[in-house]
Amino acid sequence: MTLAATACLLATGPTTRTAAETHGFLSPTGVEIAFVLVGLVTFGAALVTVTTRQLVHAALWLVVTLGGLAVEYLLLTAEFIAWVQVLIYVGSVVVLLLFGLMLTRAPIGRSPDADSGNRWAALTVAVAAAAALVWVVVDAFRTTWIDLDGPAAGSTEATGASLFQNWVLPFEALSVLLLAALVGAIVLSRKAKAAAATAAGSTPDTRSTPATGSTPGTGRTPAPGSEKEGTR
Amino acid sequence: MHLAYPAVLSALLFCTGLYGVLARRNAILVLMSVELMLNAVNLNLVAFDVWLSKTAEETLHSGQALTLFTIAIAAAEIGIGLAIVLAVHRNRGTADIDKLRDTAERHDPDGTDHDALTAEQSGEAQKAEATA
Numbered sequence: 001m002t003l004a005a006t007a008c009l010l011a012t013g014p015t016t017r018t019a020a021e022t023h024g025f026l027s028p029t030g031v032e033i034a035f036v037l038v039g040l041v042t043f044g045a046a047l048v049t050v051t052t053r054q055l056v057h058a059a060l061w062l063v064v065t066l067g068g069l070a071v072e073y074l075l076l077t078a079e080f081i082a083w084v085q086v087l088i089y090v091g092s093v094v095v096l097l098l099f100g101l102m103l104t105r106a107p108i109g110r111s112p113d114a115d116s117g118n119r120w121a122a123l124t125v126a127v128a129a130a131a132a133l134v135w136v137v138v139d140a141f142r143t144t145w146i147d148l149d150g151p152a153a154g155s156t157e158a159t160g161a162s163l164f165q166n167w168v169l170p171f172e173a174l175s176v177l178l179l180a181a182l183v184g185a186i187v188l189s190r191k192a193k194a195a196a197a198t199a200a201g202s203t204p205d206t207r208s209t210p211a212t213g214s215t216p217g218t219g220r221t222p223a224p225g226s227e228k229e230g231t232r
Numbered sequence: 233m234h235l236a237y238p239a240v241l242s243a244l245l246f247c248t249g250l251y252g253v254l255a256r257r258n259a260i261l262v263l264m265s266v267e268l269m270l271n272a273v274n275l276n277l278v279a280f281d282v283w284l285s286k287t288a289e290e291t292l293h294s295g296q297a298l299t300l301f302t303i304a305i306a307a308a309e310i311g312i313g314l315a316i317v318l319a320v321h322r323n324r325g326t327a328d329i330d331k332l333r334d335t336a337e338r339h340d341p342d343g344t345d346h347d348a349l350t351a352e353q354s355g356e357a358q359k360a361e362a363t364a
Contacts, residue, residue: 023234025234029233031233032233032234032237035233035237035238035241036237039237039241042241042245043241043244043245043248046244046245046248046249046268047248049248049252049264049265049268050248050249050251050252050255050256050261050264050265050268055258055260055261058261058264059264062264062267062268065245065268065271066267066271069271069274069275072238072241072275073275073278075233076233076238076278076279076282077282078278078281078282078296078299080296081274081278081296081299081300084300084303085274085303088303088304088307089267089271089303089306092307093267093306093307093310096310096311096314097260097263097264097267097310097314099314100260100263100314100317100318101260103318103321104258104260104317104318104321104327106258106260106327113257113328114256114257114258114261115255115256115257116255116256116257116329116330117330118254118255119254119255121254122250122251122254122255123251123255125250125251125254126247126248126250126251126254127247129246129247129250130243130244130247133243133246133247134240134243134244137236137239137240137243138236138239138240141234141235141236141239142234142236144234144235144236144283145233145234145235146233146234146235146279146282146283146286147286147287148233148282148286150286153281153282153285153286153293154278154281154282154293154296158293159293159296159297159300162291162292162293162296162297163293163297163300166292166293166294166297167292167294167297170297170301174301174304174305177304177305177308178304178307178308181308181309181311181312182311184312184315185311185312185314185315188312188315188316188318188319189315189318189319
């Protein structure tokens with residue numbers, strides 16, 4: 001990584017400087033204007049996500065944030081990453097989060113206790129971190145220019161070639177990790193049902209007594225609906 | 233495009249996620265903020281990969297490959313995290329992370345009785361988990 005960075009600095013040092021001279025911040029290109037506009041929408045949706053008091057609305061504003069980021073990836077010519085972002089984040093992660101909100105019986109309306117008591121300390125930390133990061137990043141990359149012309153850097157062909165030529169072993173390891181996560185999620189979800197069945201069989205447990213009471217005498221694993229009623 | 237634009241946007245999104253993690257009380261909202269932070273890192277990786285792949289002679293597209301890995305790991309993380317939150321909600325009846333204080337240190341003046349009581353309660357909870 002450092003070798004590549006130094007090589008590119010050695011190779012394109014003068015061109016970078018001339019690019020910074022020819023491309024000022026006061027004469028933005030069309031791609032930059034689009035990037036800034038979509039970035040403002042994305043950042044605003046992210047702010048609403050972390051500050052709104054309606055929990056379901058937070059998940060829906062998260063959709064706007066993730067979709068805006070997908071558009072930013074498209075503007076950076078990383079089209080495969082953009083479609084993967086739409087498929088996985090907007091398609092599955094947000095749906096999982098909404099399922100989680102529904103299953104934990106989040107209130108539909110405004111919940112007054114969505115923020116904890118240390119929100120001012122959190123605000124201080126976040127603003128300080130943002131100021132420091134933005135200052136450092138702007139100071140470091142003020143004159144760096146991304147050349148977006150020519151063939152796309154993140155087309156499906158380029159990404160697939162590099163992924164299956166140079167990154168095959170991490171890719172396969174990632175599939176094993178996904179399998180482990182799948183098995184782990186199933187085990188975590190089955191745990192309470194097994195506890196209810198065991199409690200119905202032998203040991204009286206105070207927490208699962210209503211669950212066994214809702215299905216008296218059957219001895220089987222209770223249905224999900226009755227279990228939900230029991231733990232309420 | 234100037235590299236400063238995606239870098240600044242990524243820094244702002246990261247700090248927004250940081251605020252959400254620190255200030256939110258519901259565990260699922262904390263998971264959403266973690267997703268925001270991961271996406272900020274992804275944007276940084278993509279922007280720097282596009283910059284370096286155009287300026288360097290030879291590139292491995294390491295930024296985009298790492299972005300794909302991060303997205304997959306985030307999907308796994310959200311699955312496991314939601315399973316844990318649902319298990320906690322099923323056992324305790326709440327997903328409020330301010331109320332999950334079983335491992336917190338108590339600062340009561342007569343701390344021994346409370347400690348013994350909480351130890352007994354946590355032992356009971358552990359027994360419930362062990363039977364599961």
